[in-house]
Amino acid sequence: MQLNGNWSYPTTIRFGAGRIAEIGEACQTAGISRPLLVTDRGLAELDITHATRQHMADAGLGDALFSAVDPNPTGENLDEALETYRAGGFDGVVAFGGGSGLDLGKVLAFMAGQSRHVWDFEDVGDWWTRADPCSIHPIVAVPTTAGTGSEVGRAGVLTNTATREKKIIFHPKMLPAVVICDPELTVGLPPHVTAGTGLDAFAHCLEAYCSPHYHPMSQGIALEGMRLVKDYLPRAYADGTDIEARSHMMAAAAMGATAFQKGLGAIHALSHPIGAHHHTHHGTTNAVVMPAVLRFNCEAVAEPLARAAAYMGIAGGYEGFCDFVSAQNTALGIPATLTELGVTAPDLDTLTAAALEDPSVGGNPVKMTAENTRKLFEECL
Numbered sequence: 001m002q003l004n005g006n007w008s009y010p011t012t013i014r015f016g017a018g019r020i021a022e023i024g025e026a027c028q029t030a031g032i033s034r035p036l037l038v039t040d041r042g043l044a045e046l047d048i049t050h051a052t053r054q055h056m057a058d059a060g061l062g063d064a065l066f067s068a069v070d071p072n073p074t075g076e077n078l079d080e081a082l083e084t085y086r087a088g089g090f091d092g093v094v095a096f097g098g099g100s101g102l103d104l105g106k107v108l109a110f111m112a113g114q115s116r117h118v119w120d121f122e123d124v125g126d127w128w129t130r131a132d133p134c135s136i137h138p139i140v141a142v143p144t145t146a147g148t149g150s151e152v153g154r155a156g157v158l159t160n161t162a163t164r165e166k167k168i169i170f171h172p173k174m175l176p177a178v179v180i181c182d183p184e185l186t187v188g189l190p191p192h193v194t195a196g197t198g199l200d201a202f203a204h205c206l207e208a209y210c211s212p213h214y215h216p217m218s219q220g221i222a223l224e225g226m227r228l229v230k231d232y233l234p235r236a237y238a239d240g241t242d243i244e245a246r247s248h249m250m251a252a253a254a255m256g257a258t259a260f261q262k263g264l265g266a267i268h269a270l271s272h273p274i275g276a277h278h279h280t281h282h283g284t285t286n287a288v289v290m291p292a293v294l295r296f297n298c299e300a301v302a303e304p305l306a307r308a309a310a311y312m313g314i315a316g317g318y319e320g321f322c323d324f325v326s327a328q329n330t331a332l333g334i335p336a337t338l339t340e341l342g343v344t345a346p347d348l349d350t351l352t353a354a355a356l357e358d359p360s361v362g363g364n365p366v367k368m369t370a371e372n373t374r375k376l377f378e379e380c381l
Contacts, residue, residue, distance in 0.1 A: 003183075003247040011152065013254070015181040017243055020052055020142065023094070023180065024059025030138040030177035032092030035061055036085055038105035039096040040069040043144060048185050052096060052142070064088060069097075072166070072275055072282070073104040074159045078118060081108045092138040095176065098197060099148035099282060102141055103156035109137040110156070110174045123155060123170035123359055133173050141176035144185045146236075146249035147197025147283050149204060149257025151179045159276050166272040168359055181254065183246035191237050192284075195332035198233040198249055200283025202226060203267050203290060204256030209308060210301045211263030211363040218262035225255035227312045230328070237332055263363025266293045266355075270377065273354035278343045287334045288341050291326050292379045296372070300365035338380045348377055 004016030012029065014022055027035055037056065043049050044067035053063035066084050069077050085093075085108060095105025111118055113135025121127055141151035150156070155170040189197070205225035208218055228248045235245035270293070271285040294301070298318070306317035314324045335341045352374040355361070361368050 003244070003251070011176055011179055013152070013179045013181055015251070017182060017184045017247070019180050020048075020182045020185060021055055023052060023055045023140070023142070024061060026140045026178040026180055027056075027059070027061055027092065027094070030092060030140050032138050032140065033061070034090050035092045035094045035140070036064050036066055036088060036090040037094040037096055038066050038069065038081065038108060039101040040071065040098070041067050043067070043097050043101065046188070048144060048188065049096065056094070064090065069100050069104045071100055072159050072279060073100050073157070074161050075118060076161060077104055078107055078111065078158060082111060085112060092140070094140045094142060095151075096142045096144065098143070098145035099150050099157070099200075102143060102148065102150035103158070106139055106141070106150065106174050106176070107156040107158060107169050109139045110169065110171055112137040118158065118169060119160065119167060121169050121171065123168040128171045131171050133171070136171065136173045139174070139176040141179045142185070143179075143181060143250065143253065145189060145193065145197040146186055146246065146253040147200040149201060149253040149255070151176060151181070151257075152254045153257045164276050165354060165357075166276045181250050183243055183250050186246050186250065187240055187243070189240060191240070192333060194237050194240065195233070195334060196281050196284035196287065197253070198229055198236065198283070199287035199290075199329075199332065199334065201249070201253040201256040202229040202233070203283070203286040204260045204264070205229070205252070206290070207265040207267055207360075207363065208256070208259035208262045210297065210304065210365050211265060212300070212365045213263045213363060215262040218259040221255050222259035222262070223308055223311060225252045225259060226308065228252040228255070230312050230324075234331065264360035265364035266296060266360070266368060266376065268360035269355045269358040269364065269368065269373075270380065272358050272360070273351045274338065274343060276354070277351065278346070280341055280343065284334060285338075285341065287329055288336075288338055289380045291322065291329070292376060294322050294325060296376050297364065297366045343381070346377070346381070348374055351377055
C-alpha cells in the first residue's frame, strides 16, 4: 500500500512516494525562482540530496546549497547562512532534512529581510510582532525524517551558544508555503535515527494529548498520531524499505507538530536544555525521559491515558500505557537513562533553571517547580 495525495494545512502538502520530482512545481507555487537549498552536513553528500538538486536544476532553479548546519542549529549557523543567502540574491528557501535543516532553513527565510537580531524574535509574548512580515521570504519544506514535523510548524529552534540555551523563534509566516512529504526520502535512515525521530513524533503527540489546554481538534490528531507510531514505527525500524510504514510515520510526524499547538510539557522542558548543554539527539532524549515524565504526571494523566490506551489497543489502562512506552523504548534500542545516552557530570542546578524557563513548561499538566524538576532530572540519570 502506498499513500498519496494533497491536502492543505493551510499550506499545501504534496504527500506520496516519488513526489520529490515535483520540487520545481512546488517552488513555482511558493513564488520562488532562485532558491537556496538548506540542509545539514550529513545530508549534503547523500544521493537523495544530489537527486533533489538535479530536479531543481532541471526545473531551471539552479542547485545552490548551504549545508553548514549543526545537529542542533546555532545562531552562528544562521549568521553564515544569512551571509550566503544575501550575497547570492536568493528569493526563497528549500528547507531540506530533519529538524536541523528544516529549522535553520525556516529561520533563514524569516530573517532574510529583518533588521533586528534573531533573539529579538524569541517565542515570548508578542515578540513575533517585532518582525517585518513583508520581509519574510517563502519556504518549501522537504522532510527527510519522520520526527520533528517542523515542515508544518510556524517556528524554528536555534541554540544560543553564548548562553547554551535552545530558543524558539516564532512567526506565523514561518509556516512553509509548500511541503513535499516523500517517504522514499526516509528509506535510507539507519534504524537508530528512525527510532529517535519516530519517538520525537510520539512525544509531540503524547504531550499535546496530555496538555491541560483546551483544543479538542489537536487532542484527536494527537491520539491518532500516537496510534500510527505504535503500529508503524516498529515496522519502519525493522525494515527501512517498508514504504507503507514510512508513509504512516511521515504522516504521524506532521500530525504531532500540528497537535502540539495545544502545548508540550516536561519531556521537552527537560530535553531542550540537555540537548543545548550535552549535544544529545533531541528525539532520543525525549524518549529517554518519557517514562519518568509519565510517572511524574501520573495524578493528572492517568485517566486520559487510560482512554488513549483503550483506543490504541493497549491493555491495562494507564499502567499498561506506561509499560508499553518502556517496552517500546527497549525494543527500539533507546538508552534507559541519560547517563547511558552520554550525559556525564551534568550541572543539575543549571539544567533545572533552564527547564523552568523553557516555553514547554506551561503545557505540563503538573506544575513544575525547582524542587520537583531537579528530582525529575535525577530520576532520568
